[in-house]
Amino acid sequence: MGGGKRVREKILIVDDEDTILEFLRINLExxxxxxxxxxxxxxxxxLARQEQPRCILLDVMLPxxxxxEVLRELRKTMDVPVIMLTAKGDDIDKILGLELGADDYVTKPFNPRELVARIKAILRRVEKTAANSEEGVITVGDLTLDLERHRVEVRGRVVDLTPKEFELLELLMANPGKVxxxxxxxxxxxxYDYFGDTKTVDVHIRRLREKIEVDPSSPVNIITVWGVGYKFRERDDV
Incomplete structure (x- = not known):
């Protein structure tokens, strides 16, 4: 009688420093x-292919x-969430990791409680995104994006988006919290063959904010991550 044991989520840690591996192992276990x-x-x-982990902690500096390079290879066949471990203040590493498909980054030295919180947040996000994708509707707060009907509602009111605005919003909403x-x-x-520059993104973000935010000058849905890019707010954020 009674429910079964809770399945322990498997995490793959990749780092060439034994002390960091052991430190992370102890805290995660x-x-x-x-x-x-x-x-x-x-x-x-x-190990990623053999063990099929739910999340990977991946150090940038590896022998x-x-x-x-590891992330680039992973993304050819796997969409497992990856958190990059980067040197403090190295924005170039952060940006490159995100461009290659990393889900988040943590700078060394890091607080183990913060790292665990980020892992749990990513796993929650993956589960909720999968559930939303099955339903064909993504809802965050008072914003709803209907994939099948290609429609967006804000506080119950339908808003008109251009095709690119819709694609951009869909990508952000499907990955809440991801930078x-x-x-x-x-x-x-x-x-990849588009010849414009990143100002195109800024213009579309500004237009999206004008259509979906209560106060576009102080957005709560599409958040600017200074020096890096943009993210859509977590579902639990106010």
Missing amino acids: KNGFTVVAAGDGKEALR GLDGF FSRDALLSQVWG
């Missing part, structure tokens, strides 16, 4: 996760294949 670890890029790719660089948005919405 203490928070109910199962941990597998890799010390280099090739081992990371092998042989670096973190960016996208301007280049990543440009390539995913406009395509």
Whole structure:
């Protein structure tokens, strides 16, 4: 009688420093996760395919294949969430990681409680996004995007969006909390062969805010991440 045991989510940690691997393992296991670890890029790719983790913590600086090369290979066949571990203040690493498909980044030295919170937030986001995708409707707060009817409602009122505005909003709403660089948005919405620049993204973001925000000058849905790009607010954010 009674329910079964809660399945422990599996996390793959990739770092070439044994002390960091052990530190992360202890903290993640203490928070109910199962941990597998890799010390280099090739081992990371092998374990990712073999173990099918729910989330990967991936250090940028690795011997042989670096973190960016590992991420590039992962994204060819897997959409598992990836959190990059970067050096403090290295914005170039953050932006490049996001452009290659990372879901988030944490700078070293990091607070283990913050890291665990980010992992849990990403896993919640993945579950909710999967559920929304099955229904064909994405709802965050008072904003609803209907994929099949190609319609957006704000506080019950239908708003008219251009095709590109709809695509941009769909991408952001389907990944609440995920930070996208301007280049990543440009390539995913406009395509890699688009010859415009990132100002195109800023213009469309501004127009979207004018249509969906109560106060476009102080947006609560589409948030600017200074020095990086944009993200859509988490579902639980006020």
